[in-house]
Amino acid sequence: MKQPVTLIGLGPMGRSMVHALLDAGHPVTVWNRTASRADDVVARGAVRAATPAEAVRAADLVVLSLTDYAAMYDILGRVEDLTGKVVVNLSSDSPEVTREAAKWAEQRGARFLTGGVMVPAPMIGTEASYVYYSGPKDLFDAHEKTLGIIGKAHHMGTDPGLAQLFYQANLDVFLTALSAFLHGSALLGSAGVPAKDFAPWAAQVLQLVIHFLPQAAEQVDSDNHPGDLSTVTMMGATADHVLAASEEAGVDLDLPRAIKAHYDRAIAAGKGGDNWTRLIDGIRNPA
Numbered sequence: 001m002k003q004p005v006t007l008i009g010l011g012p013m014g015r016s017m018v019h020a021l022l023d024a025g026h027p028v029t030v031w032n033r034t035a036s037r038a039d040d041v042v043a044r045g046a047v048r049a050a051t052p053a054e055a056v057r058a059a060d061l062v063v064l065s066l067t068d069y070a071a072m073y074d075i076l077g078r079v080e081d082l083t084g085k086v087v088v089n090l091s092s093d094s095p096e097v098t099r100e101a102a103k104w105a106e107q108r109g110a111r112f113l114t115g116g117v118m119v120p121a122p123m124i125g126t127e128a129s130y131v132y133y134s135g136p137k138d139l140f141d142a143h144e145k146t147l148g149i150i151g152k153a154h155h156m157g158t159d160p161g162l163a164q165l166f167y168q169a170n171l172d173v174f175l176t177a178l179s180a181f182l183h184g185s186a187l188l189g190s191a192g193v194p195a196k197d198f199a200p201w202a203a204q205v206l207q208l209v210i211h212f213l214p215q216a217a218e219q220v221d222s223d224n225h226p227g228d229l230s231t232v233t234m235m236g237a238t239a240d241h242v243l244a245a246s247e248e249a250g251v252d253l254d255l256p257r258a259i260k261a262h263y264d265r266a267i268a269a270g271k272g273g274d275n276w277t278r279l280i281d282g283i284r285n286p287a
Helices: 012-023 035-044 052-057 069-076 095-107 137-147 162-189 195-222 232-249 254-268 276-284
Strands: 005-008 028-031 061-064 086-089 111-117 130-134 152-155
Touching: 005 012, 005 052, 012 028, 012 035, 028 035, 028 052, 052 069, 061 069, 069 086, 069 095, 086 095, 086 137, 095 111, 095 162, 111 137, 111 162, 130 137, 130 162, 137 152, 162 195, 162 232, 162 254, 195 276, 232 254, 232 276, 254 276
Parallel strands: 005 028, 005 061, 061 086, 086 111, 130 152
Antiparallel strands: 111 130
C-alpha cells in the first residue's frame, strides 16, 4: 500500500495535487473550509474528513495548500496533537514567516518542510512540474518519492526559509517580465500596434536575456564587473530613452522610472564604466 497523504486546502492547486496523488495510487484524505470543493476529488476516491483533526489523524504526511501561513495557524491550531506528523506547507509567504512556522510546528511535536510550487495548477503532476523544498534533509529524503508526484522535488537547504526565498526570487523575475511585456505592449499600442504583433519580438528578447544570465551570475558572485561592452552608462542611456518614450506615449511611468533609478544610482557612485551587473550593489544596499 502506498503512503497515505492528507491534503488540506482545495483551491485549484490543492485539487490538482490530490488528483496527481490519486493517479499514483496514494490514499488521500482531504479537508477544506468549503466542504463542497472536495466533491470532485471524493468522487475520484479521496476521503473527505469532517474536521482538520480528523484529516490530520488519517495520515502521517500532511500537505497544506493554503493562501498563506496565517491559514495554517487557523486550521492546525485547532488540532490538539501534531506529534509524529510531517507537515509540508506548500503555501506562499515570506521567508521569516516560514521560519517562525517551522518552530511553531516543532513545538507541537510535528516536523516541518517548506515548499514552493513553481508551476500553475494545470501543470501539477506533469514532467514540467517542480517544487522547491527546505528543512531537514532526512525528512525530505524520507518523503521525496511521494512529494515528487506533485512535481520534481528539489531540496534547497536546511533553512526553512530557503524554499520561500527561491520561490519569491523566481517570481520576482517572472512578475517583472510579465509587467515589462504589458508595458511594452502599451508603449507600442500608443502607435496602434497590437500586442500580438509585439509578442514574438518580446519572446526573442527574453531568449537574449537567457543568454546573458550565466555570465551575469558569474560577475555578481565574483564581484567583478568589467565594462567591456554593456556598461552602466550605455545601458543607463537606454533606460533614459525608454522613460522618455513612455512619457511621450502617456503610459505608466513607474516601471521605467524604477529601472532608470538603478542606473542613476550606479552612475552617481562612479561606476558608469562598469558592466551593467554593477547595479547589484545598489539593489543589495539601496540606502
